Amino acid sequence: MEEIKRVEPRTLSGFMELLPQDQIKFNEIMQTIKETYELYGFLPQETPIVEASEVLLAKAGGETEKQIYSFQKGDKDLSLRFDLTVPLAKYVAQYYNELTFPYRRYQIGKVYRGERAQKGRYREFYQCDIDIIGDSKLSIINDAEIPSIIYTIFKKLNFGPFVIKINNRKILNGLFDELGISEKMSDILVIIDKLEKIGMDAVKEELLKLEISEDKIKRIEEFITITGTNDEKISKLENLNFKSEIFKEGLGELKQVVKYVREFKVEESSFTIDLTIARGLDYYTGTVYETNLVGYESIGSVCSGGRYENLAGYYTKKNLPGVGISIGLTRLFYNLKELGLLNSSKKSISKVQIITMGVELEKAVEVANILRENNIPNEIYMEDAKTKAKFSYANNLDIPYMIVIGEEEVEKNLYTLKDMTSGEQKMLSVDEIIEILK
Amino acid sequence: MEEIKRVEPRTLSGFMELLPQDQIKFNEIMQTIKETYELYGFLPQETPIVEASEVLLAKAGGETEKQIYSFQKGDKDLSLRFDLTVPLAKYVAQYYNELTFPYRRYQIGKVYRGERAQKGRYREFYQCDIDIIGDSKLSIINDAEIPSIIYTIFKKLNFGPFVIKINNRKILNGLFDELGISEKMSDILVIIDKLEKIGMDAVKEELLKLEISEDKIKRIEEFITITGTNDEKISKLENLNFKSEIFKEGLGELKQVVKYVREFKVEESSFTIDLTIARGLDYYTGTVYETNLVGYESIGSVCSGGRYENLAGYYTKKNLPGVGISIGLTRLFYNLKELGLLNSSKKSISKVQIITMGVELEKAVEVANILRENNIPNEIYMEDAKTKAKFSYANNLDIPYMIVIGEEEVEKNLYTLKDMTSGEQKMLSVDEIIEILK
Numbered sequence: 044m045e046e047i048k049r050v051e052p053r054t055l056s057g058f059m060e061l062l063p064q065d066q067i068k069f070n071e072i073m074q075t076i077k078e079t080y081e082l083y084g085f086l087p088q089e090t091p092i093v094e095a096s097e098v099l100l101a102k103a104g105g106e107t108e109k110q111i112y113s114f115q116k117g118d119k120d121l122s123l124r125f126d127l128t129v130p131l132a133k134y135v136a137q138y139y140n141e142l143t144f145p146y147r148r149y150q151i152g153k154v155y156r157g158e159r160a161q162k163g164r165y166r167e168f169y170q171c172d173i174d175i176i177g178d179s180k181l182s183i184i185n186d187a188e189i190p191s192i193i194y195t196i197f198k199k200l201n202f203g204p205f206v207i208k209i210n211n212r213k214i215l216n217g218l219f220d221e222l223g224i225s226e227k228m229s230d231i232l233v234i235i236d237k238l239e240k241i242g243m244d245a246v247k248e249e250l251l252k253l254e255i256s257e258d259k260i261k262r263i264e265e266f267i268t269i270t271g272t273n274d275e276k277i278s279k280l281e282n283l284n285f286k287s288e289i290f291k292e293g294l295g296e297l298k299q300v301v302k303y304v305r306e307f308k309v310e311e312s313s314f315t316i317d318l319t320i321a322r323g324l325d326y327y328t329g330t331v332y333e334t335n336l337v338g339y340e341s342i343g344s345v346c347s348g349g350r351y352e353n354l355a356g357y358y359t360k361k362n363l364p365g366v367g368i369s370i371g372l373t374r375l376f377y378n379l380k381e382l383g384l385l386n387s388s389k390k391s392i393s394k395v396q397i398i399t400m401g402v403e404l405e406k407a408v409e410v411a412n413i414l415r416e417n418n419i420p421n422e423i424y425m426e427d428a429k430t431k432a433k434f435s436y437a438n439n440l441d442i443p444y445m446i447v448i449g450e451e452e453v454e455k456n457l458y459t460l461k462d463m464t465s466g467e468q469k470m471l472s473v474d475e476i477i478e479i480l481k
Numbered sequence: 482m483e484e485i486k487r488v489e490p491r492t493l494s495g496f497m498e499l500l501p502q503d504q505i506k507f508n509e510i511m512q513t514i515k516e517t518y519e520l521y522g523f524l525p526q527e528t529p530i531v532e533a534s535e536v537l538l539a540k541a542g543g544e545t546e547k548q549i550y551s552f553q554k555g556d557k558d559l560s561l562r563f564d565l566t567v568p569l570a571k572y573v574a575q576y577y578n579e580l581t582f583p584y585r586r587y588q589i590g591k592v593y594r595g596e597r598a599q600k601g602r603y604r605e606f607y608q609c610d611i612d613i614i615g616d617s618k619l620s621i622i623n624d625a626e627i628p629s630i631i632y633t634i635f636k637k638l639n640f641g642p643f644v645i646k647i648n649n650r651k652i653l654n655g656l657f658d659e660l661g662i663s664e665k666m667s668d669i670l671v672i673i674d675k676l677e678k679i680g681m682d683a684v685k686e687e688l689l690k691l692e693i694s695e696d697k698i699k700r701i702e703e704f705i706t707i708t709g710t711n712d713e714k715i716s717k718l719e720n721l722n723f724k725s726e727i728f729k730e731g732l733g734e735l736k737q738v739v740k741y742v743r744e745f746k747v748e749e750s751s752f753t754i755d756l757t758i759a760r761g762l763d764y765y766t767g768t769v770y771e772t773n774l775v776g777y778e779s780i781g782s783v784c785s786g787g788r789y790e791n792l793a794g795y796y797t798k799k800n801l802p803g804v805g806i807s808i809g810l811t812r813l814f815y816n817l818k819e820l821g822l823l824n825s826s827k828k829s830i831s832k833v834q835i836i837t838m839g840v841e842l843e844k845a846v847e848v849a850n851i852l853r854e855n856n857i858p859n860e861i862y863m864e865d866a867k868t869k870a871k872f873s874y875a876n877n878l879d880i881p882y883m884i885v886i887g888e889e890e891v892e893k894n895l896y897t898l899k900d901m902t903s904g905e906q907k908m909l910s911v912d913e914i915i916e917i918l919k
Contacts, residue, residue, distance in 0.1 A: 050539040052575040052796040055559070058529040060572070062579055063586070066525045082853050084831030084860030087504045091496040091605050092530065092591065093550070093561075101488040112531075112559075114552030116595050121493070121550075123531075134498070137490040141500055143877040145864065148501070153530060157554050167529050182863040184842055195853070306846040358490040393522030404622055408744040415520050415633070422522030425620040426583065439581040 057158070057166035059373050068388035069376050072200060073151060076171045076370060079196045080149040083188070085173050088148040090130035092155075096120040099129055101357035110156040123155035127172045127369070128354075135176055136358035144178035145185070151372075163342075163381070165373045174367030176354055181364045183296050186330040186350055187303030189368055193334055193346050194309045196370075202384045204337040205345075207309070208317035211297045211330050212349070214280065215321060217290020218266055222259050231255070232321045235267060239319075239340070243268070267319045273301055276316045293329070300330055328352040332368060342378040346370045394480050395444040395460075398424045398433045406448045410458060413473050419480045437463060444480065495596070495604035497811050506826035507814050510638060511589060514609045514808060517634045518587040521626070523611050526586040528568035530593075534558040537567055539795035548594040561593035565610045565807070566792075573614055574796035582616035583623070589810075601780075601819070603811045612805030614792055619802045621734050624768040624788055625741030627806055631772055631784050632747045634808075640822045642775040643783075645747070646755035649735045649768050650787070652718065653759060655728020656704055660697050669693070670759045673705060677757075677778070681706070705757045711739055714754045731767070738768055766790040770806060780816045784808045829878040832918050833898075836862045836871045838887040845886055848896060851911050857918045875901060882918065 054060045061069055096113055099122045112123040124130050127150045135146060151171045158164050173192065175185045190207045197205045215235075219228040234249045243264065250260045269279045280294055297316065304314055322331040329350035336345060348368030355363050379385045395414065397407045407423045414421045424433045437445050447459040452470070460476050461468040471479075492498045499507055534551055537560045550561040562568055565588045573584060589609045596602050611630065613623045628645045635643045653673075657666040672687045681702065688698045707717045718732055735754065742752055760769040767788035774783060786806030793801050817823045833852065835845045845861045852859045862871045875883050885897040890908065898914050899906040909917075 047794050049797070050536055050795055052571040052793075053533065053536060054529060054571075054575070055531065055533055055557075058531065060528055062576060063524040063526070066527060069527075070525050081830045082856065082858050084829065084834075084858055086501040086830055087508050088501070089504060089507075090498055091492060093493065093496065093593070093605060095491065095493055098488055098491060112552065112554055114550065116550055119493075133490040133492075137492070138500060143874060147860065155531070167531060177864070180864070182865060184861075184863040188861075188863070303842070303846065306843050308850050355490075356485050357488055359487070391522065392519045392524055396522075404741070405744050408741065412746050418520065420520050420522050422585065423622075423626075425622040425626070426615070426618070427620060436581060 055166070057160040057164065059165055059167070059377070064388060064390040065376075065380070067390070067392070068385055069372075071388065072376065073169070073171070073372060075199050076196055076372070077149070077151060079192060079199065080171075080173050082195070083147070083173075083192055085147045085149040088131070088134065088150040089152065090124070090127070090134055090150065092123055092153065093121050094124060094130065094133070096122040098133055099124060102129065107156075110158055112155045112157055125156050126154050127152060127170050128174075128367075131172070131174055131176075132355035133358055135363060136355040136361070139359065139361060144176065145181060146176045147173070148176075149173045163374060163377050165377070168371060168373035171370040171372050172367060174354075174365050176363050176365040179362045179364070181366065183299045183330075184303050186296070186366050187300045187307060189330075189348065189366055190300075190304050190314055190332065191307030191309050193332070193368060194307075194313055197334070197346075201386060202336060202379060205313060206335055206337055207314040207346075208320050208333045208335065208344075209297070209300060209304070209314060209330065210317055210320045211293040211300075212321065212327055213289050213293025213329060214297060214318065215293075217285055217287040217293055218263070220287040220289055221285045222262060224255060224259060227253055227255065229325075231263070235263075235319055236321050238267065269318055273311070273314070273316050276318070277301065280318075296329060322347060322349050326351055330366065336384075339378070339382060339384075342382070345375050345378075389441065391440040391442045393420050393422045393440070393442050395419065395421045395446055396424055396433075396437045396440075396442045397421060397446045397448070398430075398437075400430060400447060400449040402448060402450055402453050406453055407446075410446060410448070410473055410476075414477065414480070417477050417481065419477065446476065493604070495598040495602065497603055497605070497815070502826060502828040503818070505828070505830070506823055507810075509826065510814065511607070511609070511810060513637050514634055514810070515587070515589060517630060517637065518609075518611050520633070521585070521611075521630055523585045523587040526569070526572065526588040527590065528562070528565070528572055528588065530562055530591065531559050532562060532568065532571070534560040536571055537562060540567065545594075548596055550593045550595055563594050564592050565590060565608050566612075566805075569610070569612055569614075570793035571796055573801060574793040574799070577797065577799060582614065583619060584614045585611070586614075587611045601812060601815050603815070606809060606811035609808040609810050610805060612792075612803050614801050614803040617800045617802070619804065621737045621768075622741050623804050624734070625738045625745060627768075627786065627804055628738075628742050628752055628770065629745035629747050631770070631806060632745075632751055635772070635784075639824060640774060640817060643751060644773055644775055645752040645784075646758050646771045646773065646782075647735070647738060647742070647752060647768065648755055648758045649731040649738075650759065650765055651727050651731025651767060652735060652756065653731075655723055655725040655731055656701070658725040658727055659723045660700060662693060662697060665691055665693065667763075669701070673701075673757055674759050676705065707756055711749070711752070711754050714756070715739065718756075734767060760785060760787050764789055768804065774822075777816070777820060777822075780820075783813050783816075827879065829880045831858050831860045831878070831880050833857065833859045833882040833884055833914075834862055834871075834875045834878075834880045835859060835884045835886070836868075836875075838868060838885060840886060840888055840891050844891055845884075848884060848886070848911055848914075852915065852918070855915050855919065857915065884914065 111125050153167055154170050193207050219225045234246055238246050269276050320333050327349035331349035333344035334346035350366040352364055354365045397411055399407050411421055411423050445461045452458055457470045459468055460471050549563050591605055592608050631645050657663045672684055676684050707714050758771050765787035769787035771782035772784040788804040790802055792803045835849055837845050849859055849861050883899045890896055895908045897906055898909050
């Protein structure tokens with residue numbers, strides 16, 4: 044036997060790799076997300092993970108660019124995609140003439156960011172995105188449909204109560220317009236965005252450093268601490284009587300969104316106007332969303348997004364407004380597992396294992412065939428092993444049923460079906476077994 | 482408005498990117514493969530696309546290594562996986578103690594090879610793999626189950642007749658053992674593998690160059706041109722009366738496989754013993770498979786694999802024999818499309834589009850909600866547009882039904898359902914509509 048130089052098998056840090064039981068659960072969650080996206084008629088999209096760096100980085104800069112996995116192959120500069128939005132922009136610009144607008148698409152796929160490895164941060168992670176892209180215009184009602192999709196998904200996933208926070212960037216812009224400090228807006232938004240993390244006092248302190256007058260800071264505070272029900276918040280915003288046009292536009296949009304979110308039957312307890320959320324600073328221009336699991340706000344938003352004025356300005360002159368969201372599935376899964384919020388999941392795909400005792404495998408194959416024709420996932424234990432080993436395989440994988448075939452079964456043309464949970468067993472015909480397993 | 486430097490949107494050559502209709506079809510095929518794998522109880526597996534080069538290339542060399550996408554990030558040498566077998570070997574070695582054997586898993590995912598770009602060759606492509614890994618031993622019956630899985634998939638996919646070719650490497654090895662030319666075996670196998678491409682005369686010429694006697698070449702020719710039914714081939718192999726132990730072992734295995742392939746109800750016309758196929762030279766050690774679409778043999782095998790003695794020798798001392806197959810889905814899809822073999826596919830996910838005429842969208846939202854509760858994918862046309870535009874959206878996407886809501890419908894609490902194929906339309910209740918669309 045030749046000498047083999049062995050390498051320690053290992054997985055890179057920041058890359059998720061699951062054991063079968065967790066993988067089954069992970070896939071179930073992904074399937075729920077996908078099915079819901081399809082229930083709303085979104086078309087599937089799949090773009091390459093590798094793109095020309097020049098194309099992928101048309102817009103990027105700063106933090107993002109540093110995190111990107113880039114490399115040379117031949118004479119080409121290539122990069123791994125770092126989100127699904129840039130590929131979407133590229134795709135829509137590239138195939139504009141072949142698409143029907145509004146273009147509703149979902150993409151579920153892996154993206155790559157070379158972030159500093161830390162708990163719950165992944166370098167390879169799934170994003171599950173939907174976007175609706177209009178050709179030069181897109182109705183505000185689309186912005187109300189999005190929360191209903193988030194709502195449907197998290198209801199189905201059943202991880203407990205959640206709340207979808209809704210805001211409109213134009214309202215924030217209008218505030219700064221009204222106060223005459225629009226030029227400081229992006230700095231201020233960065234500070235406001237930290238409100239939950241650092242608290243109001245620290246926010247005020249940071250605002251002071253921007254040389255904003257105490258009077259204006261007070262008005263900002265009043266604004267971002269507006270409380271009450273969704274209707275009360277809207278009415279308080281109206282009562283501000285701001286003259287800013289952009290403010291009025293944002294408030295009008297928010298009212299429309301809230302009205303239609305209710306039409307879409309999103310429970311009042313599952314969505315709230317939150318005037319502090321702003322999301323990406325140079326991207327979103329209207330409605331913005333975040334989603335928190337109630338009681339677990341510290342893990343951050345589990346589904347975010349918003350409305351943007353123009354998706355693909357770096358690739359085309361066409362004006363393509365859109366609205367969309369993204370679920371960071373890998374991180375969500377990690378957090379749910381850490382928090383013990385994952386509902387229990389099965390450890391096997393097979394509903395039944397078929398074993399023989401003292402007879403040939405023919406009969407096992409015969410029943411496996413019939414069960415598969417009836418769409419019942421199953422497997423035959425084929426190894427030459429002691430009965431104990433056969434049972435311990437089924438037990439390890441938590442396979443719910445076992446079919447045992449021995450001489451008596453062959454003679455009578457019946458099968459012993461054992462319920463592995465209750466231990467109960469009966470001799471049955473194939474048809475009876477199908478009835479039980481279906 | 483700031484000046485934007487635009488980049489031409491484009492996709493790298495060798496990377497598949499589909500329009501929605503093709504993507505829907507692609508996903509349908511993938512779903513059929515996945516569902517069939519699960520019907521046989523295979524567990525899902527997902528490994529990272531990026532791995533440490535040292536781990537991924539533990540075994541590689543020669544052609545493969547040249548094709549690999551490798552790069553540095555920080556102080557790490559990373560590579561994109563080039564198949565799903567090496568990650569499987571790593572995974573099984575790494576998690577050996579947590580897995581139950583035989584470990585049956587499927588993985589469907591993208592792999593990367595920097596091949597010279599040419600028609601039908603992709604640099605990013607899907608592989609759809611299953612493998613059954615035993616702990617130190619694995620019954621030969623597993624080798625018979627694999628063709629039944631291939632059979633089930635290609636029956637369901639319905640691309641026309643196909644044939645699964647089965648051989649056993651030990652029979653080939655036994656031939657060379659018998660002829661006393663084992664040391665030239667791998668060179669000879671490379672030549673035999675080209676039989677279909679270059680023809681028998683060219684094969685004989687190449688064998689002569691290896692300094693094999695004409696007498697032995699004649700016996701090789703007799704062997705690889707054995708014809709007849711599967712049973713006739715087996716009987717001709719038996720009648721050779723070879724003394725080689727390895728030959729006898731291989732023939733015994735092949736007989737078992739053929740016997741059980743029949744038990745698994747694979748039609749006789751869909752599988753054939755083909756003594757010329759050898760597959761990977763330093764990997765497979767027993768049963769080997771290839772699959773051809775009848776009449777389209779030139780596109781090569783669409784599903785191949787085989788039995789290997791030891792999966793993970795580069796990562797662990799454990800002896801892990803296995804058997805598996807891989808479907809190269811991206812290439813298969815490309816070929817089916819080129820050949821016009823793709824069954825027609827839908828262009829939309831939505832079964833119905835809901836539009837309003839002269840009334841608010843509330844009623845549309847109401848019916849969309851109800852249809853979604855009944856698992857009927859649908860979408861509302863929300864844009865403020867002329868009726869013609871609303872119809873042309875549904876026509877472009879080939880959405881099978883449209884629900885029209887105008888004043889009369891609101892008044893009567895009914896909806897007009899239009900069959901977009903026949904043009905027929907009726908005023909119906911929601912329940913009646915659900916009945917039709919389900």
